[in-house]
Amino acid sequence: SNKKKVRTYLWPTGIGLEQSTKAPTSILFDSRQKFHSFGYQAEDTYTRLPDDHQKQWYYFKRFKMTLFKNENLNEMTRIKDVTGREMRAMNVFSAGIKYLRDHFHEMLQERSIFEEEDIQWVLTVPAIWNDAAKQFMRKAAVKAGINGDRLTLALEPEAAALYCKSNIRQGMFPIGHTFMIVDSGGGTVDVTAHKVHLSDKLQEVLPPSGGPWGGTKVDDAFQTFLVKVFGLAAIRKMSKAENLQIEREFEIVKRSFNPEAAMGMSPVNIWIPYCLRESLGRTAGIQQPIKIRGDKMSIPHQTFASFFDVPVQKIVNHVRELIAKPEVASADAIYLVGGLSDSKLLQAAMIEAFPHIQVHIPVEATSAVLKGAVIFGHDSDIIGWRMATSTYGTKGVVEFDHGRHPINQLTLIEGIEYCSDVFSKFITVGTTMRNGQATPYKSFSPVCKNQAIMPIRVIASPSENLTYTTDPGCRALGTISVRMPDLTGGTNRAVKVRMILGGTELKVEAVDENTGLTYAASFDCF
Structure with missing residues (x-):
């Protein structure tokens, strides 16, 4: 099949006949926490609910950002909706994914007969998310x-x-070519650097980095501006339907805003409700001349451009820091993708900041992640080398050394002194690993003669060097339970363990040396 042939669904946006390839991460649940709707439909339904229902239902916006840098994330984690009411994050996210899965099934059934086992699902996540979020x-x-x-x-x-490499004209990705991807989405900005290898596979040369500087920062600046102009009391008078209409109007203008086309002179016009127009005369406002023309607010061109200042400057500064690193000194191309890549302000700022590097905006840059994910689903091995984003190892015990181990780590097992919570390192953060590469085996023995199960506890840490799993930043990824029913050898039995990089997953294998049985688990880490 042609992996470049990707069809996308067009979502009705609720503004006239306008459609979009993307839907907002908005989701609505009823008072019993039962899923109701997703995307534009969730937004529209919530605004039409009577006030008493709005207080009882659960409405989440931009909920994907709740996973960013949440170090304590687990299946019981709760997140707040727009009114402060809480639901389990797992129920919110799984309901959103289920809606998209079911919607996809409906689209397929209208066109052809298919079997579930024929579908390979690809779920995209920001590279800067931690292991727990993945x-x-x-x-x-x-x-x-x-x-x-x-x-x-x-x-x-x-x-x-992968999308850029597959769709940019031939010769743009020669062997040895180093390039950067700046993925500026709605919430986060991910920056990576890759090098084209002899095998035509890509090697990651810098660990993914970035921050929460996506397009929603532009939205936040606009909301702050509205409060300054009209006052918080007037903003709170708006109905939810009016607030949603302003948000959608702003989104359209934000995407099409071109500072060069208007020569910095023409103001930007955005619809506002009567309650805001009425309040303008009663507030001091801000220095820029804000004018009302009919039911629209006229915003000076430079003022509108200033809404982009924070994310654009954050992105430029971060890329500048990365380019100073020797690993990407030879980089001669930067590709801007994601929703914010359409911004002429971001494009101009990047071109001005990096005159010695070609800045490219590929065709359909806002859909680059989606279409690249299809390519990845066909051939996940095309990323041949990745850098470990954490240090990975296991938790265990060793015989206690009074001259080396802290006394609070001392534990007594069957009359023998052990040091508990000892970290055994397999992979160091920043290490470049080939896809499919395995670490050397390490052997571990049970500490009890009658131990029939040996737990292999997998640990991750952002630190390069650590001694104990109680050190700051350590987190448990999971446990493999190795069954050892033959107790004949007592504590002289052994389990050998290794770690293998496979795609974006870290696979951990544990082998009972007596029976030869292999136990394995995979963790989404890279």
Whole structure:
């Protein structure tokens, strides 16, 4: 099949006949926490609910950002909706994924007969998310009814890199070519750097980095502006339907705003409701001349451009820091993808900041992640080398050394002194690993003669060097339980363990040396 042939669904936006390839991450549940609607439909339904229903229902906006840098994320984590009411994050995310899965099934059934086992699912996640967030998304997808064996996680900037490499004209990605991807989405910005290898596979040369500087920062600046102009009291008088209409009007203007086309002179016009127009005369406002023309607010061109200042400057500064690193000194191209890549302000700022590097905006840059994910689903091995985003190892015990180990780590097992919570390192953060590469085996023995199960506890840490699993930043990824029913050898039995990089997953294998049985588990880490 042609992996470049990707069809996208067009969502009705609720403004005239306008459609979009993307739907907002908005989701609505009823008072019993039962899923009701997603995307534009959720937005429209929520605004039409009577006030008493709005207080009882659950409405989440931009909920994907709740996973960013949440170090304590687990299946019981709760998140707040727009009114402060809480639901389990797992239920919110799995309901959203299930809606998209079911919608996709409906689209397929209208066109052809298919079997579920024919579908390979690819779920994209920001590269800068931590391991816990990636694992969480996999669990949410499985809870939504997706077969875990048919599910691959793709890092968003990696998917974008594959799209660019596949769709840019031939000769733009020669062997040895180093390029950067700046994926500026709605919430986060992911930046990666890759090098084209002899095998035509891509090697990651810098670990993914970035921050919460996406297009929603432009929205936040606009909302702050409205409060300054009209006052908080007037803003709170708006109905939810009026607020939604302003948000959607702003989104359209934001995407089409071109500072060059208007020569910095023409103001930007946005619809506002009567309650705001009425309040303008009663507020001091701000220095710029804000004018009302009919039912529209006229915003000076430079004022509108200032809404982009924070994310644009954050992105430029971050890329500048990365380019100073020796690993990307030879980079001669930057590809802007994601929703904010359409911004002429961001494009101009990047071109001005990096005159010695070609800045490219590929065709359909806003869909680069989606279309690249399809390519990744066909061939996940095309990213041949990745850099470990954490240090990975296992938790265990060793015989206690009074001259070396802290006394608070001392534990007594069957009359023998052990040091508990000892970290055994397999992979160091920043290490470049080939896809499919395995670490050397390490052997571990049970500490009890009658121990029939040995737990292999997998640990991750952002630190390069650590001694104990109680050190700051350590977090448990999961446990493999190795059954050892033959107790003949007592504590002289052994289990050998290794770690293998496969795609975006870290696979951990544990082998009972007596029986030869292999136990394995995979963790979404890279």
